[in-house]
Every structure is written in structure tokens, then in C-alpha cells.
Amino acid sequence: MRITDATFVRSVADAKQLPRDGLPQIAFSGRSNVGKSSLINALLNRRKLAQTSGTPGKTRLLNFYLINKAFYFVDLPGYGFAKVSQAEREQWRGLIEGYLKNNSALAGVVALIDSRIGTTELDVQLLEWLSELKLPAIIVATKADKLSHQQQIVQRRVIGNQLGHLSMHEILLFSANSDLGKTELWGCIDRFLRK
Numbered sequence: 001m002r003i004t005d006a007t008f009v010r011s012v013a014d015a016k017q018l019p020r021d022g023l024p025q026i027a028f029s030g031r032s033n034v035g036k037s038s039l040i041n042a043l044l045n046r047r048k049l050a051q052t053s054g055t056p057g058k059t060r061l062l063n064f065y066l067i068n069k070a071f072y073f074v075d076l077p078g079y080g081f082a083k084v085s086q087a088e089r090e091q092w093r094g095l096i097e098g099y100l101k102n103n104s105a106l107a108g109v110v111a112l113i114d115s116r117i118g119t120t121e122l123d124v125q126l127l128e129w130l131s132e133l134k135l136p137a138i139i140v141a142t143k144a145d146k147l148s149h150q151q152q153i154v155q156r157r158v159i160g161n162q163l164g165h166l167s168m169h170e171i172l173l174f175s176a177n178s179d180l181g182k183t184e185l186w187g188c189i190d191r192f193l194r195k
Helices: 034-041 086-101 121-132 149-162 182-194
Strands: 006-014 026-031 062-068 071-075 106-114 136-140 171-173
Touching: 006 071, 006 136, 026 034, 026 182, 034 071, 034 182, 062 086, 086 106, 086 149, 106 182, 121 136, 121 149, 136 149, 136 182, 149 171, 171 182
Parallel strands: 026 071, 026 106, 106 136, 136 171
Antiparallel strands: 006 062, 062 071
């Protein structure tokens, strides 16, 4: 896809603040520090549109980016590592659940997993929940450039086996540094947007 315009629109802390323009939305979910912001920047050919950080848990709101004035990318708060209070985690969870469950504009979810680590219990819980909600989703294994070609093959198989009970069969390897998987991921996003 040719990107002609990519703009940060707003950060949302409450469902009442969601855009009401009816444009489709693609959500990006995953553990803290899995590389959501780096992936978004790589897809959009931008260096710093989505803010990256070495500190897990930097994204604490739903961040909306308007792409080509036609659809949104939505960066969801990460789960897992963030050093925040239990109360704040519950607030994030409520925000994310409300967004995913009650959003007719949501066209699909890009679920990120660190290719070096594989799936965690929290990853499995999220993917099972997306499956129950019947939300279209694609699994993207990030940071694949850190693995050898043989390790990539093995990890893709391991992740597939860990998630074999779900209806999501496609697992893309991705690297924000080398653009591995970028074309394939755009193909999946395009399919989400066409449904």
C-alpha cells in the first residue's frame, strides 16, 4: 500500500472519546516491549510517528493514527511487563476490553508476539478472547531479524503449535529493521479493510 499521509490524531482514555467518523480501524496488540510502535513506524515508513521507548508500558492510552485519511491504526496499551499499579492495569484492561468488544469500526487486530520468546500465557488469553469475539486477527512474530533463518522456522512452528487450538492459522515473521514480512502484513491489513 502506498502511504500518502499518516497523522497522529489523538490518545483516548475513555470509549466516549473514540472517533465517530465510521472509518475502519486496525488495532495493534501485544505485550509491553514487543515492538508495536516500531512495527507501526516501519509499516508507515516513518521514524518517529509512533513513539518508541526502551521502557515497557510506555503506551498507556489508545493511540489513533489516521492513514491516508481513509482508516486508522490504533496502538493499544501493552500488557505484561509494565511497572504500574494493579489499579492502573485494571483501568487499561477495561479500556482495551471496551474498545474491542463494542466497536463496529474495528476491521481487524494485528496481534504481536516476540518471535524470540514465543507465546506467553497473556498472549494466549488475548488470542483466545479475540477468537471468542470472532474478531479477524493476524499473528505477527516480531524481532525476527534477531533469529537465524533456521531459528525463524523453528519458532514459527513452535508458536503455531502453541496456538493450534485457535482459528488463527497464519503467523507472519516481521522485522522493523529489515522490513521482513512488511509486504505480507500489508496484504493482511488490506484484506481486513476490504471486508
